Amino acid sequence: MSTTSQKHRDFVAEPMGDKPVTALSGIGEVLGKKLEDQGFDKAFVVLGQFLLLRKDGELFTEWLKDTCGANAKQAGSCSQCLKEWCDAFL
């Protein structure tokens, strides 16, 4: 059993709908604010970016680190969260 957080499990359990970007695993208040400043105010917009990068976890992690200053753990967590969501719902 992987060590996923409750936040991760909650996000992956259902369609994301209009959830805010802070609902993503690994994205807290600080990172969420930075993403919103760049126009990524909803989780589905970040999903859009993930899809543009062809669902490549490494590319997305790198992008997230560059865009909002996430560290490797946070970016990896968000990437994994989106990947599993896509596997379930896309």
Next chain:
Amino acid sequence: MSDLSSKSVKEIADLLDQYGIKHGPIVDSTRSLYEKKLREAMANMPGKQSPDKTYYREEEEEVTYIHYHPPPVRSEAFGDVTRRHGAVEQTYEEEDTVDEPIISQTQTSYQNVSRSRPSPLRSTYETMAPEPKKSGGIPGWIRILAFVSIAAFLYFVYANMEADEQSPFDKIDA
């Protein structure tokens, strides 16, 4: 060359492919990421771009050059290829000088290489074709005789099988 931000989308995509970087569409939100990756790749392997291009160009020149020339020139051209490909091409070169020259000229080096592959097969076919004429000491007429006798035998068997219903060979008993 390092002014990536002024390059077109296609150029960025080509550069990414050259460095083997998997990528998605290059749009506003992804462009800066890809430019950054390209800068890192170019810092690691600056000269990667040009040698490939010259390689392909020379291959193309050789292909069009080869088409209308007799084998001796071709082997020389192949010699250039050999230097690049290594020892593998040696066998193709030897085989090709024996065979007929190449068929079409179309295109890239890879097609040329793939064409040279069937020619060893062709040469084996050609060498095999004349062989049955005299291999094993069986004259042709004996083979024909054997074939005819077997065919007659099979027809005889078939005719006998048909005897139950209506044989054309028996007299009609009314």
